[in-house]
Amino acid sequence: MTDREVAETMPRLRAALAGWDGQGLPPEAAFAALAEEAGAALEERRIGALAQRLNFEQSGMRALLLRTARASDRLTAPYAESLPALDPRWADPQVWKLLQRAGGPFTSLYLLRALDLTRTPDGEVRPVEPDRALFITLFLRTLWVSVIVTAACVLLGWPVAAAIASLRPPWSSIGLLLVLVPFWSSVLVRSTAWFALLQREGPINDALVFLGLVEAPVQLVGTRIAVLLSTVHVLLPVAILPMVGVMARLDPRHLQAAASLGAGPWLRFRRVWLPLSLPGVLAGGAMTFLLAVGFYITPALLGGERDQMVAWFIAQFLNRDVNWGMAAALSVYLLAMAGAVVALLRVLTGGTPVGARV
Template sequence: MRRTNWLAALLIAPLMLLILGSFLLPVGFALFTAVADREVAETLPRTRAALVAWDGQGLPPEAAFAAMAQELGQALEDRRIGDMAQRLNFERTGMRGLLLRTARAANRLSAPYATSMVTLDARWGAPETWLLVQRAGGPVTPLYLLRAMDLQRAAGGGIEAVAADEALYRMLFWRTLGISLVVTALCVILAYPVAYTIARLRAPWSSIALTLVLIPFWSSVLVRSTAWFVLLQREGPVNQAMMALGLTEVPVQIVGTRIAVVVALVHVLLPFAVLPMHSVMKRLDQTYLRAAASLGANGFQRFFRVWLPMSLPGVLAGGAMVFLLAVGMYTAPALVGGDRDQMVAWFIAYFMNREVNWGMAAALSAYLLAMTGAAIGLARVLTSGIATSGGRA
């Protein structure tokens, strides 16, 4: 018995290593990055140490001014000032310029530094500047998680909403959720009759129909999204067809709209709804349908009272799969959507590739992970309840 257990453990070990390396570790690293605050501590260790004992009243001691001037100059010389300046500038606009200006003038500053630094830039005489540096001393910070919900830390240490013209991310998550739900609903509605038809076909027609469903997987998401960009542009076939049918007199702007995003996403994700539904429908026991027919049920009654309830687990599985893929979709919205149609994934890529702000990208990823986790939990609860009630029926 023990040998069998060891053999089972050895067989499962590669799968566990794969899950650990490809999912658990990356997700754990992303969650840690969302709260990590190391830039100031690594670049300004002596300044951070001098600010630890400061009570935040008035200005910090002369040792903090001296350490700041010397460490900024050294960081500029060693080319280590960029990440720290970006971190502080993200929390308060203008900090990058202040830090770079002070670092360039570090050789000209002299004691007392509390006087020479304030003479160089009056912002060094504001306690708020030093409080910002003190709060950024790490090792963790709620900054990115708060900002991803359009919140920030107030001067008194509390939490407040950001200015109305800076609020973006709550609306972004609602937009992502809304687009994903619309795409999921359309995929379920379109996929159900397709899966039903394939499940009812006999061989070899069922195999041929299933192959047709799988054909889109032979090309990448980028190719399929680019195809929709060509089809929906002002000079594309869709506009030409609408003008030929008299539906419009001039080309309509479709690319760069929400409609284009939904159409492209439905095309990309529709097979992911068909396959789970077909898998469930193929295994349904036809005896229930024959029993219902023998009791006098007509076709509509057999479908709505027998077939549909028994196939709902497949509907929920397909819908959950489409939703999970839709909320993290980047390519299709980026190609055919406008500025107001981009989803969370686009902003994650933006902070990673353009702003190089790993903390903000990780915070958005953490909330997106929470959204998808909630969707999985809800789908599992609904699927279990429906499967149980269907079994009793």
């Protein structure tokens, strides 16, 4: 990942720290460059991105940098004395090492932090504090939800696809149209519909109370079950369509031949129909998983704080925190997760791309 905030905002400081060996405190030139360039960056309103970058790596750096920038016109040489007098942290070599590491041009900070790791001032990689560990749990949650959604879509979609494939025209076209109509509908519209259905005063709660399953309306919006139900509903057509495409092209003479050899219905299904339809099942499952793993709107609308997935955090880092480094790091790992699934499916299908069999 690129790391250019220090280089662009404080080029003199970066040059002064480039030759520092990390022993003791840096030379007076580094102190002077920091004091002068911090004040200039504040006046020109260029200090925000730098303060955010440093504070992301070490809490408190934003306040330290802004305090120094505001007091820059009162600082006098030798700055190696006036800066520590302003704030004792400027006498800490670790703070200067952080500035040196942030000089770029590249950093592994975001890739490490996306795995709940950090780099010490001595260069050692270690886990972050338990109260700051977040992203491993986030990736596992995203993987778990995506696998559950994929399994549910395949199990629900397989009999629907088999039924549509067995119909004759024009009924097969009508059945396929019934699948395509919700597929063409907006994801936001369908998610909003679930938001209305799952309200405490919504029809689902009314039905639960009427059937005596609950004594009073329960909280469904903001729960994991809401995310799973709505995501399965949104992605079910994605799983059905590839399976229909494969099943509709299966030659019925294979089943007839198996029956003529004495195979019963279960044996014909297990030894003939299922293996021949498996490429469509794998294709539908792969497409469903790839969409589920990057889902954003539905979990954001119907899930609680503990139900958000990786895509939600990517959006937050982009739109709220303006931290493109973390957004890029999370995107890289999300892409790697999706690529691993595609590679696994290629192995399961004998090395043939899944889409080539659909």
